[in-house]
Amino acid sequence: xxxxxxxxxxxxxxxxxxxxxxxxxxxxxxxxxxxxxxxxxxxxxxxxxxxxxxxxxxxxxxxxxxxxxxxxxxxxxxxxxxxxxxxxxxxxxxxxxxxxxxxxxxxxxxxxxxxxxxxxxxxxxxxxxxxxxxxxxxxxxxxxxxxxxxxxxxxxxxxxxxxxxxxxxxxxxxxxxxxxxxxxxxxxxxxxxxxxxxxxxxxxxxxxxxxxxxxxxxxxxxxxxxxxxxxxxxxxxxxxxxxxxxxxxxxxxxxxxxxxxxxxxxxxxxxxxxxxxxxxxxxxxxxxxxxxxxxxxxxxxxxxxxxxxxx
Amino acid sequence: xxxxxxxxxxxxxxxxxxxxxxxxxxxxxxxxxxxxxxxxxxxxxxxxxxxxxxxxxxxxxxxxxxxxxxxxxxxxxxxxxxxxxxxxxxxxxxxxxxxxxxxxxxxxxxxxxxxxxxxxxxxxxxxxxxxxxxxxxxxxxxx
Numbered sequence: 322x323x324x325x326x327x328x329x330x331x332x333x334x335x336x337x338x339x340x341x342x343x344x345x346x347x348x349x350x351x352x353x354x355x356x357x358x359x360x361x362x363x364x365x366x367x368x369x370x371x372x373x374x375x376x377x378x379x380x381x382x383x384x385x386x387x388x389x390x391x392x393x394x395x396x397x398x399x400x401x402x403x404x405x406x407x408x409x410x411x412x413x414x415x416x417x418x419x420x421x422x423x424x425x426x427x428x429x430x431x432x433x434x435x436x437x438x439x440x441x442x443x444x445x446x447x448x449x450x451x452x453x454x455x456x457x458x459x460x461x462x463x464x465x466x467x468x469x470x471x472x473x474x475x476x477x478x479x480x481x482x483x484x485x486x487x488x489x490x491x492x493x494x495x496x497x498x499x500x501x502x503x504x505x506x507x508x509x510x511x512x513x514x515x516x517x518x519x520x521x522x523x524x525x526x527x528x529x530x531x532x533x534x535x536x537x538x539x540x541x542x543x544x545x546x547x548x549x550x551x552x553x554x555x556x557x558x559x560x561x562x563x564x565x566x567x568x569x570x571x572x573x574x575x576x577x578x579x580x581x582x583x584x585x586x587x588x589x590x591x592x593x594x595x596x597x598x599x600x601x602x603x604x605x606x607x608x609x610x611x612x613x614x615x616x617x618x619x620x621x622x623x624x625x626x627x628x629x630x631x632x
Numbered sequence: 633x634x635x636x637x638x639x640x641x642x643x644x645x646x647x648x649x650x651x652x653x654x655x656x657x658x659x660x661x662x663x664x665x666x667x668x669x670x671x672x673x674x675x676x677x678x679x680x681x682x683x684x685x686x687x688x689x690x691x692x693x694x695x696x697x698x699x700x701x702x703x704x705x706x707x708x709x710x711x712x713x714x715x716x717x718x719x720x721x722x723x724x725x726x727x728x729x730x731x732x733x734x735x736x737x738x739x740x741x742x743x744x745x746x747x748x749x750x751x752x753x754x755x756x757x758x759x760x761x762x763x764x765x766x767x768x769x770x771x772x773x774x775x
Contacts, residue, residue, distance in 0.1 A: 384716040389665040391716060595768070605664065608715050608735050 360396055360589045361387070364502065364533065364561060365604050365616040366581055374584040375612070376400070383588075383614055386603040390593040393607075402583045405501045406442045407463065409489050410575075413509035413539065414450035415480045429571060434459055436575035445492070447471060449485050456492075467492045479515030486534075486556075487518045490526035503532035506578055507556075508571070510540035511549030520552045524559040528620060533562040535578045541567070561617035597622055656721035656732060659698035661714070667693040670706045670743040693745065696722065696729070702753040704746035705729045714740060 363385070367375040380398035384391050410433055426448065433446060443461040447454055456468045471488045486507065493503045505527060518526075527534050536553035544550040550564075557564045563581060568574045592600065600622050604614035669691035691707040694714060707713070714720070714731045721732040730739040748756075 386664045389663045391662055391664060393716070393718060594764075596764070603664070603666075605713065605716050607717050610713050610715065610733065610736070 359591065359595070361592050361600075361602075361620060361622075362531070362587060362589045363602065363604070363616045363620075364401075364531075364585050364587050365614055366561070366585050368613045368615075370611045370613070372613070374580070376584065378586060380588065382607050382609065382612065384605045384607055385588070385590060386601075386605055387590075387593055388596065388600045391605075392590050392593055394590065396589040396591065398586060398588045401502070401585055401587050403439070404583075405439070406579075406582060407493055407496060407501055407503045408438075408442060408444045409493050409503075409505045410444065410446045411485060411489055411505060411507045411509070412446065412448045413480070413482060413507070414448050430457060430459070432571040433575065435572045437579060447485065447489055447492075449481070454485060463492065463494055467494065480513055481515040482509060482511070482513040482552075483516035483518040483520060483523050485516075486523045487526045490523075490530050490532060493530055493532060495530050502582065503530050504562075504578070504582060505532055505534045506537070506575065507534060507553070508537045508539055508567070508574075509549075509553070510542075511536070511538065511547070511551070511553040512540075513549075513552065520555050523556055525621075527556070527560045528617060532560065533582070533617070534560045535562040535565060535581070537565045537567055537574050539567050559618045561615055563615075592622060595622065654723055656723050657698050658719055658721060659696045659703075660718055661694045661716050661720065662697050663695035664716070665693050666690045667706065669710075670708065670745065694742070696720075697750065697753075698722075700750050702748045702750050703729055703744055705742040706745050707742055712740070712742070714742065 365383075367378045367383075369375060378400075380395050384393050385395075386392070412429065430446060433444065438444060438460075441461065443463065444459040445462045446457045446459060448457070449455075454472055456472050458465070471485070471492050486505065489505060493505070496503055513520075523534075534556050536557045538550055538553055540547060540549055542550045544554045544564075554564050556562075563578075565574055565577055568577075598621065599619050601619050602616060603618075604616050606612040606614065667690065669689050689710050691710055692712060692714075693704060693706045696703045696705060715733060715735075721734075723730050724744075725741070727744050728741045729744050730741050732739055
């Protein structure tokens with residue numbers, strides 16, 4: 322009798338243990354969830370009517386139009402003057418083009434190195450012309466194993482500008498964190514006569530890595546009269562960059578680009594609709610219509626975990 | 633006598649003030665897109681079959697939701713922007729909508745392209761949203 326009683330007691334204790342321990346384990350499992358943050362991240366630059374940068378912009382001064390819908394609430398809004406830049410400078414050295422007075426490549430590299438970079442910035446220089454493209458690393462460059470598809474290109478003595486840019490974007494890659502931004506600075510006349518890719522594919526490649534493209538027009542022609550200049554405008558506008566005239570010195574051009582990048586703000590928000598594919602975006606002033614706000618013109622929305630890669 | 637002159641003067645000044653006072657409605661812009669500019673063709677020209685040249689320029693088009701009516705209004709040129717504050721003040725004049733720009737203390741006029749009762753517009757929006765969600769669910773974009 323006593324033994325039976327003891328057995329019953331043990332069984333009851335075991336049952337109690339099971340009852341009270343199982344929910345705890347289940348609770349632990351319930352709390353080990355995984356979230357997928359779906360947000361859009363835009364880099365924007367604000368200037369006044371006279372093109373002077375606005376350094377103290379508030380998020381209440383702007384709205385974002387995402388696929389026609391007005392977004393006034395943002396997840397975050399930050400000025401990013403100290404961000405690490407991952408820069409690819411592309412020099413078009415085909416016959417029709419000359420890069421200012423410093424035609425000698427050593428001088429060009431010296432001028433680029435003379436721009437006011439931060440110590441943590443990464444700078445690569447890609448030159449293409451009649452021979453195969455050449456990639457020079459000035460400092461802190463991305464993994465050089467990614468350089469092979471760029472330097473192995475055959476140009477056939479022609480101007481495969483778009484192909485070079487698409488491969489250049491792949492070389493830069495997606496930024497490792499929100500603390501890093503990618504930028505391509507293109508010195509060219511915008512003419513292309515040999516590429517498989519199109520200007521739209523260049524834009525897509527740049528948007529895929531969240532990069533702005535600044536284009537420096539070496540031909541001096543107006544976009545109204547030159548197809549090449551129109552290409553440069555299209556690529557720069559769609560990615561939130563600028564079309565710049567060629568200065569006497571490459572360093573001055575790069576300084577303009579750096580001023581622009583370091584006056585930028587990064588805004589994040591939840592997209593108002595989860596339609597996969599291309600979303601058109603504009604930034605619009607809330608009250609002060611004299612504000613000039615510039616960002617890329619679109620992004621590609623993917624569902625779930627692909628979102629970050631296709632911001 | 634003096635009293636009646638004072639009363640008349642007061643009445644006249646009140647009339648003058650009310651003529652200057654503009655009564656504004658309130659609304660919120662919920663959508664914006666870049667569309668075709670208003671061609672400026674009149675109803676009579678359309679009825680008479682006079683061909684109208686399509687404008688080459690693109691203009692901003694806003695959907696403005698007020699208490700009872702939803703307006704689709706179009707700017708008159710590509711850079712014709714209106715403030716996008718949560719609450720904007722506007723009034724109607726003929727077939728134009730005048731939006732008050734607080735910061736500059738002036739009005740800007742936009743052409744009215746469409747007017748819909750808010751209840752109808754909300755029904756349409758809900759239906760559109762349902763179709764959109766059904767499409768996304770069918771394609772596996774929403775679990």
